[in-house]
Amino acid sequence: MKILVAVKQVPDTATQVKISSDPKAIDTAGITWIVSPYDEFAIEEALRIKEKRGQGEVVAVTLGPDRAKEALRSALAMGCDRAIHVNDPALTAADTLTMARALAAVVKQEAPQLVLCGRQAIDDDAGAVGAQLAEVLGWPCASWIMEEAVDGDAKNIRVGRQVEGGLEIFDIPLPAVLSAQKGLNEPRYPTLKGIMGAKKKEIKDVKAADLGLSSTTPELTVTALEALPARPPGRIIPGEVKDAVKELVRSLREDAKAI
C-alpha cells in the first residue's frame, strides 16, 4: 500500500514571530523551523500502517522554499521512504486552494491509496488544505481523525473523526484523504540510524510546470500582517485571599460585566 503524507515546515511554537519590512511576511531571521506538529501525527500513522502490513511505501511531500527540505529530512529520518519537494517561487503566495491543487497534481502522479496530513499547519492555521485536496481529487475525506484501521485488502479504511461531543466512526472506500488530530498516536523520535539513513534517501525537486499547473494565482490574498491589539494592562488584586476573591467577583460583575 502506498501512502502519501503532506507535511509543512513552520516556525516552532515557542518562537516569537515578527513582521518583516514586507508587511505581508514574517521576519524569518532567528526562527527555529519544525515539522508542523499535526503533520508528525500523520507521518507516524502512515509509518504504522506500513509496518503493520509489512509492506508498502510512505512518500512525504511538501510545498515550500529551499529550507523546507529540512522538514522532509525529518520525515525521512522518522522512516518515510522518499520525498517530493514542490519548490517554486510561483507558489510563495499560495493560498490553501492553490496548495491543494499543487498537492492534487502530485497525488495524480504518485497514485497513492491514502493521503494523510495534519489537521492544520500551525502557521496559517487554516486547516483547509486536506479537505480541499480531497475535493480537487473528488475523494472522500475525514478530518480530525483520532483512530484508523485499514482492512486486509486495502480497499477500505475505518476512521474515527472527532466532532463536538464524541467520535463518528466511518467506513470509507480508498483512496481517501485523512487529517490527523492530536491523540491519534505518539510520534516517534528519529533514531541515529534513521537520521544517517535519511541522508541517502531521495528527495525529488518539482516545479509548478512539472505538475502541469496552469495557474498559481491565489484565490485568497494576504494584504497585510498586523500585530495583535495590545490588551489593556491588568490588575493584580492584592490582600488576603478571602478579600481578594470578593473583590475579584465584584470586579467581574460590576466593572467587566463578565458574569
Place this chain on the structure above:
Amino acid sequence: MAGAIWCVVEDDRKGTPKKVMTEVLGEAARLGGPVECVWLTDKATDDGLTQLGGWGATKVWLLENAGLAPYRGETWVPPLAELAAKESPKAILAPVTSRMREFMARLAAKLGVGLSADSVGLKMDGDKLVATRPVYAGKLLSRVTWAKQPWIATLRPNVFKPAEVQAGKTAQVERVSATIPAAHMKLVERREEAATGLPELTEAEIVISGGRGMKGPENYVILEEMGSVIGAAVGASRAAVDAGWRPHRFQIGQTGRTISPKLYLGFGVSGAIQHLAGMRTSKVIVAVNKDPEAPIFKIADYGIVGDLFEVAPLLTQEFKHLLDK
C-alpha cells in the same frame, strides 16, 4: 437572491439552529446583507425556521433530505455548490465547528474561490470584503481578501456581536429539491463522550482552565464544581494533558482547541506561549497562580497571586453567593 450573504446553518442535529448562528447572522446584517440562510439537514423544525427569521434571515434555502445526515463532504458539497452557482450569493459564511470547518473548505475548492478560515473580523472595503484572521497561533493577525465571489469564510464563535432578536419577523422558506449524491462513507457508529454536564469547550461563554498547578487529575473536580455553578466549560493546558490528567479534547492552545469566551479563568496555568495562542482573544482573562512571574499575568485583566487550592473553592462559594441573589 443574487448578491445575498448566505449563512450556512449549524444545528444541534435535532432540527434547531445553534445559538452561534446569531453571531453569523448579526455579522451578515452589519455587512449590509441581504441576509439569507442555507440549511442542510435531515430534519428542520418549524421552531428552528422561525428562529432564523427572528435572527434576521429574510429567506431560508432549505435542503432537507435524509441523505444529509450525518454530515459528509461528498453529500453536502454538490447540492450547495449547484445552488450557489444558480443563485450567485456574494458571500457564504458559517461558524467554525467541526463539520463546517471541513465543509466550507471543500465548498470553496469546488467553487474555485478563496476561503478565510477562522475569521475574527469582516469589513467591507469599497465593494470588496476584507477578513481578519489569526495566524501563527494567534501571535499575529492576517488581513485577507478574495479574488472573486462568492467570498467564503468561517467565523470564530464568541467574537462577532449577535443579532438582536426581532420577535414576529419570519423568513420566507424555499425548499430546494436537490439531488443528493450517494455516499461512499458509511457511518458505523457515533461514540458519545461521557457527558460532563458542562458546555462544550469551544462554544462556552465562560471557560475555566487548569494547568500544571492542578497537581493531578483528581483535583479537576474543584474546577468542575465551579463550572457547574457558573455554567462554564472546563479545559486544560498542554502540560496537564501531556501529563495524562485530562483527555486531549480538553486541551486549550496551539495544539488543542482555540477558544474565545467572554470570561476565561486560569488556575495554575503558567501561560506558555502556545497556551496563550489558544485563548488570548478571550474578552476577560483571570489568572490565579502562585508564581507572580507567571507569563499569564502579562495578559490577564485580573490576577490573584496565591494558592489555587485556597482560591478556587472560595471563588466558587462567592460565585454561588452572587448568583443566588
